[in-house]
Amino acid sequence: MDGLLDYLFGSASFVPHGYCLLWRPDLVALHAISDIGIAGAYFAIPLGILVFASRREDMTREAKQVAILFSVFIVLCGITHLGGLLTLWYPYYGLDGMAKAVTALVSILTAIAAWRLMPQLVAIPSPRQAALMNERLVEESASRSRAYEELEDARRDLERQVAERTRELAEAKQLFEAATRGAQITIFSQDRALRYTWAHNPWFGMDEAEIIGKTDDEVLPESVRDSIVSIKRRVIDNGDAETFETEIPHNDTTYWFRIDVTPLRDEAGATGGIVSTAIDISRSKRLEAMRADLGNRLSETVQRFNLALRSSEIIVFAQDPELRYTWSNSNDTQVGSIIGRTDYELFEEPDLSRIVDLKKDAMAKREPRNGEVRVDSGNGDIRWYDLFIEPNVSVNGTVTGITCSAVDISDTKRNEAQMRLVMRELTHRSKNLLAVVQAIARQTAQRAETVPGFLNAFGERLRALSGAQDLLVAENWAGARLDQVIASQVGHYMPNDQSRIVLAGPELTMTPEATQVLALALHELATNAAKYGALSNNTGTVSVTWSLEQSDGAAVLAFEWREDGGPPVETPSHKGFGRVVVEQNVARSLDAKVTLAFPPEGVRATFVIPVENLTQPAAG
Secondary structure (H helix, E strand, O other): OHHHHHHHHOOOOOOOHHHHOOOOHHHHHHHHHHHHHHHHHHHHHHHHHHHHHHHOOOOOHHHHHHHHHHHHHHHHHHHHHHHHHHOOOOOOHHHHHHHHHHHHHHHHHHHHHHHHHHHHHHHOOOHHHHHHHHHHHHHHHHHHHHHHHHHHHHHHHHHHHHHHHHHHHHHHHHHHHHHHHHOOEEEEEEEOOOEEEEEEOOHHHOOHHHOOOOEHHHHOOHHHHHHHHHHHHHHHHHOOOEEEEEEEEEOOEEEEEEEEEEEEEOOOOOEEEEEEEEEEOHHHHHHHHHHHHHHHHHHHHHHHHHHHHHHOOEEEEEEOOOOEEEEEOOOOOOOOOOOOOEHHHHOOOOHHHHHHHHHHHHHHHOOOEEEEEEEEOOOOOEEEEEEEEEEEEOOOOOEEEEEEEEEEOHHHHHHHHHHHHHHHHHHHHHHHHHHHHHHHHHHHHHHOOOHHHHHHHHHHHHHHHHHHHHHHHHOOOOOEEHHHHHHHHHHHHOOOOHHHEEEEOOOOEEOHHHHHHHHHHHHHHHHHHHHOOHHHOOOOEEEEEEEEEEEOOEEEEEEEEEEEOOOOOOOOOOOOHHHHHHHHHHHHHHOOEEEEEOOOOOOEEEEEEEHHHOOOHHHO
């Protein structure tokens, strides 16, 4: 017993708790006041619980037991705080520990009992709760009655909706079957083994019984089987829908189908099979092939058309109502690129008015128009076009522009102008030629002793003149080369040994007038050489040379006729027609310096002629 008291109240080995607080008044007072306040509250709370439990007669025995346990627990908690207050001055730590141990034991028992009785305690309704429950029961009963009535109404409405939906579903099924059959759409489903489980509107006119339960190996042609099966298996393995087109042969005919393969998933999301739609696109494929073929043919036709236009120098173009160019078969025109530009930007007066008037007249009267138009490119190149204009009229009658073709007739125009010039020139030259013929006839007649002599001399001179005319005609009256004129006149008397005649000099093209003058002079020289000079025997030679030189700052032609090796020459006692042609006609017509000499070794004739009197002005 002494040991127990010593354990509870022994103080020889301990000091009070206040000593640990260094007997600071503030700390000691803080702990003392706090413990007193907590203990007082802990003693008051169980008192209130016990008073409440005693006044509630409707409380169950378990609830009262819990109330007593909570009261004891709270009182013991208050006692532990009194123990803490006591140890501030007295080191009764054993007593304080025993109080805490008892409190701990009661606390554990209280907690166990409270948790075991918690459902019952929670279920205990209060009077207010009971009243509310009664009110709710009444309301719930009324609500159930109303709900039953509403449920009956809903059942009748649901039956009506089911009947309507059934009818709509039947109609939709009929429409679906009609649409898929008319659109040649086949729909079927397959399991993971690709065995057909359902089919609608089977392809190639087969029955469902011919497909259901079979696999693609039994249904599809061998030529396309592997490719189609590989795609379906990929959809089953990957779970991703795919669309592809395939070509399937049947009864010597090829059909095209667009097939959509979609995975069928179960509730767990696993792919249990596929559903496919096959749309017959054979007609569209054939039409596409026809369009491609027509497109290729059209392209070839357009290429040939453009080639024909380019080779024929025909320009085809289109313009809107504001005369803005919208299309052309070639941008390589006299005025450059024309697309996006208007006639007002491309042409100037007086060409513009003629072009615009024709086009506006065609649009205003909605009738084709054509006409010849002139286009000045601005660099002195004048072009002429034969313009054909066709108005473009839409379905509603609105004029949307024009389509034109322009044929380049510049060469034709130039040829016409050249022809008119040639006709005028021919008229002029014919008159001159007749005058020359008259002069030759007159001069020949004056010096002829007999009619046969006249006819012979006159014929030879006309032949010389016609030779010159032949050269001019061959060159379109543009002139003749000097060497050709010499050859044409000397050639009539060419000996077998052609080396006896030497022609040497630069190329020079003469005007038609100079050609006629020199041709007559050379004829007289060649005729004289053949009758009396170097060409009258078998050893004589004729040398005709010419060169271009400068005299008094002007270009001149130095021409020499030289005969050697012929019979000895004597100076004529009188001037015949030939000498007049050589000396006077050449000098007067070409403003030439003419020297005609008759040394014994052979005739010498030299002409010094200004080049400007021999050639065209453009060549000077």
